[in-house]
Amino acid sequence: MNTLLTPLLLSFLLSFAFFSCNKVTHTVILKSQHHLNSFEINGGSTNFMPGVLPNYVDSTGKVIGDYVIYLLDNGLMRGEYYSNGDLVYYRTGIWDMPHKDSIYMNIDVFVDGTFYIELVDADEMVMSSDKNNIKFFNIGKVTSVLRISNGQKLNPAGTKPK
Numbered sequence: 001m002n003t004l005l006t007p008l009l010l011s012f013l014l015s016f017a018f019f020s021c022n023k024v025t026h027t028v029i030l031k032s033q034h035h036l037n038s039f040e041i042n043g044g045s046t047n048f049m050p051g052v053l054p055n056y057v058d059s060t061g062k063v064i065g066d067y068v069i070y071l072l073d074n075g076l077m078r079g080e081y082y083s084n085g086d087l088v089y090y091r092t093g094i095w096d097m098p099h100k101d102s103i104y105m106n107i108d109v110f111v112d113g114t115f116y117i118e119l120v121d122a123d124e125m126v127m128s129s130d131k132n133n134i135k136f137f138n139i140g141k142v143t144s145v146l147r148i149s150n151g152q153k154l155n156p157a158g159t160k161p162k
Contacts, residue, residue, distance in 0.1 A: 005009040036067040036079075038147035039110055039152045041134065052110050052136055054081040058136070066153050071095050079107045103127070115146065123150050 050056040056065035093107025115127035132144035
C-alpha cells in the first residue's frame with residue numbers, strides 16, 4: 001500500500017509545483033500596480049519614454065513622468081500616464097497570458113506584442129519581445145525591452161543590468 005501511495009503523492013506534488021508556478025507568476029502580474037520604467041528598441045540601451053511621452057523629463061533632465069499599468073482580470077488593461085503627479089492621459093488595452101513565461105499586451109502606441117517575462121526579483125521584471133508592433137512614427141515590428149517594477153516607480157537608470 002505504501003509503495004502505491006508514494007508514486008501517486010510524488011506525481012501530485014510535481015503537478016502542484018508545476019501549475020502553482022504558473023499561478024504565482026500570473027497572480028504577481030495580475031494583482032499588482034506596474035510602473036513602466038524604461039522602453040528600449042532594437043537591442044539598444046536608450047530609454048525611448050522621453051521621446052514617446054509628453055513632459056516625461058523636466059528642463060533639467062529629471063524624470064517626472066510615470067506610466068502606470070493595471071492588468072484587470074477580464075483581459076483588459078489600463079495604462080495611465082502621469083507627468084509631475086498629474087494625469088496626462090490613459091489608454092485601455094488588452095492582455096493575455098498564453099504561457100507561464102510570456103504575456104501578450106496591446107496598449108498605447110509602443111506596446112503591442114508577446115513579451116517573454118524575466119523576473120529579476122519580487123519587485124522588478126524585464127519583458128522582451130522580438131516582434132513588438134510600435135505604432136508611433138510607423139516603426140512597425142521590432143525587438144523591444146520593457147523594464148517594469150511592481151508597486152513603486154524605479155529610476156530608469158537603475159533598471160539596467162549590472
